[in-house]
Amino acid sequence: MSTLRPIGRCIRYFQGRRAVRRFASAATVPLSDPHPSIPDAGSHSRIPPEPTKVTHLASGITVASIETYSPVSRLGLIVEAGSRFETEKNRGVTHFLRNSAFLSTSDYTAFRISRETEQLGGHLSATSTRDHFIYMGDCMRNDIGVMMEGISSVALNSSFFPWEVSNQTARVELDLKLAAESPTIGIMESVHKGAFRTTLGNSLYCPTYNLGKITSDHLHQFVSDHYQPKRMVVIGIGVNSDEFVKTVQDTFSSAKSPEKVIDKLASQYHGGSEHRVETGSELVHACLATEGVGLSSKDFLTSGLLQRILGVTPFIKWSPNTISRVNKAGSEAVGGNPAMVTCFNTCHSDSGLFGLYVVSHADDVRKVLSAAVNEFSAVAKGNISDAELTRAKNQLKASILMTHESQVELLEDIGTQILVNGTYTDAHAAADSVDKISGDDVVQVAKRFFGGKPTYAAQGNLCNTPYLDELRS
Template identity: 50%
Template sequence: MAFSIFPRFQALQWTLGRSAYRAFAAAVGVPMSDPIPDTPSSEPFAKPPSEGVKISKLDNGFTVTSLETHSPVAKVALLVKAGSRYEAAESLGVTHHLRATAFMATKDRTAFRVSREIDHLGGNLSASSTRDHFIYSAECLREYVEPVVDTLANVSLDPIFQPWEVADQTRLVQLELAMAAQSPHVGIVEDLHKAAFRSTLGNSLYCLPHVVGRINPDQLRSHVSSHFHPDRMVLAGIGVNHDELLKLALASFGRTSTSFHGSDVASKYYGGEIRTETNSDLVHAALVSEGASFVGDDYFAVGVLQRVLGVTPFIKWGSNTASSRVNKAASDAAGGSPAMASGFNAAHSDSGLFGLYVVCYAENAGKVIKAAVGEFASAAMGNISEEEVTRAKNQFKANILMDNEDSSSLLFDIGTQVILRKSYTNAQAAADAVDKVTKDQVIKVAKRIFNGKPTFVARGKLHQTPYLDELR
């Protein structure tokens, strides 16, 4: 249906339909291409100039980065090098409790005031964490960025952790643990990191059940005071003017001059095996070795290798057995019974995990897992075609470019790159880097990873699931 800015003609088109309307216009002698008399012409919409990502640093080491999109909605995030990998041995689970208490009372605001002020602005706040970073996020109309940034500074730099508020949030921690327990995938990922790294990156994103309620305010304050320093922080924004964001950061975060004087403990890969018996008829299993870090030279080659082996379907309800080597091998081995296999890739600041993730019925676990591993072994021996590499690179580039269409994903990408690399590589430059990956590079990383020290974890009824020494 054609659209007209003039209601009477629009109504006529709705009533008559497009073809009838054209016949009517021709009959009354009104050319469709001529402007209507006595109607002011509108100026064409001027597209705002495109701007790249800008990065600035305050005198105290605090970093500000932004991308101006001229959107009416602004998104800002405060990233801190304070993820679970930095937890002290006696305070494991502190970042999980910190997520739950992220917007409680501060030195000059109650939890009610924090919530009410953001609600009044039509904004929202959230807190999340990865193994590397703790993240405060906010979304608001761009004219309210100033009070939102002030709130982020207040909750991150001045929390007081009242004992009764910390105790009240125990129920939220318990709820999140219960929800995580319903997802075998979450358990597999946590077990993989625990077996592979033990500590640092092996520290869980979730509090251990027996520790729930035992994390006290002093432990929360200690974690914040140890890691929440300006030289470990990045304020990232999308839909904001960089100069204005820089002024707001100076006013809100420039008041602290403390610097981190310690040294971060580098992760160390060990490898190992964890088997968890449950009553599930489905077995979830993963076999990995040390992969590439987020800033590693092999990052793009490993991403291409993941797609050569195969990832989850790109078509809704599709089986993905046509283009996924490991999924086809798993499905064939299952003999018609449902089974799924995919490449697994988890990149962190200084290390990563790469390998296979398999889901199948317990009675088929042995042959399905071995079939998927055999396909990985074949790739490591060089059985990869140029056609597979080209397809994998196209998929990888599409993932990169599509993720950057989402402003939340883009914000996290900008913040993560800046806090880890001190610079930003845009999506097109990343896609160009993918294009430069060669088949020889993919085979090289496949051989290195497959021949590396393995880590194997499995959950479900494991009577038919092989042990690690039976897979390599």
């Protein structure tokens, strides 16, 4: 899934030099024996977290909660209101909505929201994907009520004063300039546009022609149309479930179902397009994709397994990444010259993209791309060993479990699953499902992906970059 998440703040505590020296000098007990000063594990074991509880309120809002017994709580509101719901009349409205989050509401001024959050030692953020808009907040457990009041007010009662919205134009323009500095962002936006045209093809960024044209009325109308109770999930991690449900009932009491219901348009994959941008860069970024699967697809986990069989980015910094089939093939094709090939798998609510992303010197890109495509073809023909399948399963299971150690990822996953599937499957159940996938399942999905209608985008010095018909001939 594609997201624009702000850089998180992290506080780390370091031991002083004396503590390090004392630890080193105390290491006189053989490493094979337990140290006498370490207490028994049972004396300080943590209480395991409770299962996720899902509650459907009479208003239509769904509440998901997990009691982790942590002193810090993470709260979130996920709304089915991403950029896919934009129209020609309001293109870029979700970008302005992101930048206008936590401004003045009918209950609070922007200054008060900022001041109270800082006084509590909390943290607020807003981000969006093509499917969803996400508000998040961190706070101490005693301040859950205050934080939820703030999130509710920002989501449902933002004032969007014309002067405040107008002030966001400069920030949106800065976002566009920063995005233009990243070839990866440009490539992925181009591939989505070529693949889906509208819906999932709508950009996460405001188009330059709409800078200064998105008004307060656009924001009010978008929120009114899409911020419906049945399209909202409120999540609490590190909360007492019963108390949290009551808090949500109180703070979101103003959420009402509108008279006008906006239906969700299904995405339609078109493909077959080619987008090339010539620049003065010595490197070429190129992406070749076909239609993948959505989050609700029965092949969702199988596509993740195929991705790891083909190869993702290195697991160890500066490693040669020899277990990646596509990266190894690309590197060998150019005699070990610097090149990077990774398989990417982007899943949205009802569709996705699956393919290859390449970065190499302009003189080498043709060989690198051809080698990577040939490796994909080999997998689609069944060239997968048992050892590769086992390794890929271990990687996928580890990725699922490690990702859910992050409360940010866990919160987004819970909300997204409930909005897309209506239920939540936890990480351990998902990891268990990976073991049931067979090699034949992977090959069938690979055949379908490889035989799909491709979408292609490239940026850089393209003098030696092949065209789409040359890659698939």
